[in-house]
Amino acid sequence: MRHDRTYQRDPRSEPRVWTGPAFSSPQPEIPGRPRCVYPFVGASDDGLIAGMAAGDAQATAAFVRRFQARVFGLALSIVGVPAVAEEVAQEAFVRAWRFAGGYDPRRGGVAGWLLAITRNAAIDARRLLRDQPYDPHVLIDLVAARDQGAHPDRIPEIQRIRAGLARLPREQVVAVVLAAVYGLTAREIAEREAIPIGTAKTRIRLGLARLRNELEVSDGRDT
Amino acid sequence: MDETPECQSVSPLLAELAIGAATGHDRADAVRHVAGCPACRREVAELARVADDLLLLVPEREPPPGFETAVAQRIASLADPQPRRRRSGQPLSRLGRTAPRPAMSHWLPARAVRLAAVAVVLAIAAAGGAAATYWQTASDRHLADRYRQTIAAAGTQFPRATPVTSTTGAVVGHLFLYQGSPPWAMVAITDAPQPGNYTMVVLTTSGYSYSVGVCAVTGRSGTAGYPLTVPVAQIAAIELSRPGIRLTAHPA
Numbered sequence: 001m002r003h004d005r006t007y008q009r010d011p012r013s014e015p016r017v018w019t020g021p022a023f024s025s026p027q028p029e030i031p032g033r034p035r036c037v038y039p040f041v042g043a044s045d046d047g048l049i050a051g052m053a054a055g056d057a058q059a060t061a062a063f064v065r066r067f068q069a070r071v072f073g074l075a076l077s078i079v080g081v082p083a084v085a086e087e088v089a090q091e092a093f094v095r096a097w098r099f100a101g102g103y104d105p106r107r108g109g110v111a112g113w114l115l116a117i118t119r120n121a122a123i124d125a126r127r128l129l130r131d132q133p134y135d136p137h138v139l140i141d142l143v144a145a146r147d148q149g150a151h152p153d154r155i156p157e158i159q160r161i162r163a164g165l166a167r168l169p170r171e172q173v174v175a176v177v178l179a180a181v182y183g184l185t186a187r188e189i190a191e192r193e194a195i196p197i198g199t200a201k202t203r204i205r206l207g208l209a210r211l212r213n214e215l216e217v218s219d220g221r222d223t
Numbered sequence: 224m225d226e227t228p229e230c231q232s233v234s235p236l237l238a239e240l241a242i243g244a245a246t247g248h249d250r251a252d253a254v255r256h257v258a259g260c261p262a263c264r265r266e267v268a269e270l271a272r273v274a275d276d277l278l279l280l281v282p283e284r285e286p287p288p289g290f291e292t293a294v295a296q297r298i299a300s301l302a303d304p305q306p307r308r309r310r311s312g313q314p315l316s317r318l319g320r321t322a323p324r325p326a327m328s329h330w331l332p333a334r335a336v337r338l339a340a341v342a343v344v345l346a347i348a349a350a351g352g353a354a355a356t357y358w359q360t361a362s363d364r365h366l367a368d369r370y371r372q373t374i375a376a377a378g379t380q381f382p383r384a385t386p387v388t389s390t391t392g393a394v395v396g397h398l399f400l401y402q403g404s405p406p407w408a409m410v411a412i413t414d415a416p417q418p419g420n421y422t423m424v425v426l427t428t429s430g431y432s433y434s435v436g437v438c439a440v441t442g443r444s445g446t447a448g449y450p451l452t453v454p455v456a457q458i459a460a461i462e463l464s465r466p467g468i469r470l471t472a473h474p475a
Contacts, residue, residue, distance in 0.1 A: 108272045
């Protein structure tokens with residue numbers, strides 16, 4: 001479904017300098033200097049969501065600071081245009097704020113929930129773009145590479161997922177990533193990869209099932 | 224997982240559904256089955272979690288300066304929107320800015336709109352022929368009861384109703400939008416030009432569009448209801464289409 005409206009970004013009047021907090025993580029103690037404490041700096045992801053759902057502006061600000069790099073990175077990977085990615089990322093946080101009250105921790109982590117919102121917003125935006133300058137295979141190669149500046153706390157989880165993905169046949173990785181990250185349908189994947197649609201469906205099905213098995217095994221759960 | 228014959232039939236579609244790659248009849252069939260099968264619903268949820276895990280692998284990139292401020296400003300504007308006022312400066316409603324203005328008020332009283340919405344819900348609960356796919360998350364009657372209770376609890380936040388028209392301008396049904404948590408869209412087609420599956424797409428005021436599901440029309444009528452990911456106020460239009468046919472509703 002195409003829409004005729006051009007996706008416009010509002011011009012910025014503020015100077016291109018960092019105006020936010022100078023840091024977003026706990027700072028070391030410096031003798032004689034009062035420790036500057038930002039509320040929610042050490043809060044858990046679930047705690048930030050709860051604060052945001054309760055309307056706490058500081059919790060919302062901390063939430064944005066904590067996840068903005070991941071959200072913007074995903075938006076940029078999908079839409080390929082930085083200005084559009086910035087708008088998409090903003091929209092993702094607005095949606096997250098709006099639906100924070102409905103977040104259910106039993107369904108998965110905060111990061112996955114937020115990135116799914118971001119993906120959907122980015123896919124919506126991408127459908128409005130007539131051109132698709134990005135190459136999804138670039139992302140696929142990046143997915144298979146070493147860590148891309150991720151926070152140290154997240155590296156073990158990222159490595160676990162990447163290891164699981166590495167055990168899949170290349171064609172299944174392509175199908176699963178094109179669908180899960182870029183939101184391509186089975187038909188779109190078939191057209192892009194020049195394969196029958198049945199083959200695309202099979203690659204998605206087998207790839208996702210196998211990835212789940214790989215992650216459950218590495219997580220110690222029964223399959 | 225104990226599989227029924229229908230589970231076995233739908234099983235190959237669950238991964239596509241979980242990952243968002245399913246479309247058309249396949250998606251409609253899978254959604255319809257999953258809505259009434261807890262085991263398959265769990266399977267889809269697990270596969271969706273795996274798919275979402277892949278998003279964690281995407282490289283991080285710091286947004287441009289001012290990003291935080293821009294987000295804060297957008298949220299602040301949504302958290303405290305300006306009330307709509309008459310020219311005299313008085314609010315449109317004594318209930319203040321949160322009271323939605325019914326889209327059909329120019330030709331139906333507000334109470335009649337609310338009753339019409341409830342009637343449609345009851346019709347969904349009672350009818351056996353209309354293929355309201357997402358409404359089969361629980362039994363139709365149970366879901367209809369929940370919807371009526373939600374309407375009652377919401378007080379005057381009754382659903383907004385808008386006519387659905389064909390390209391010739393003929394009214395073929397009605398769209399009901401409800402600003403709840405989550406917001407809902409329900410379409411009731413009563414005079415469709417053609418039977419079949421109509422893809423339902425939401426167009427937002429920001430220029431985004433996304434597909435919410437399918438409205439299956441049998442004969443000339445069909446109903447479907449889906450939760451929305453955007454507030455009702457941000458919906459510019461909802462389109463229902465199938466090859467050669469486009470039906471549209473424009474909420475005021």
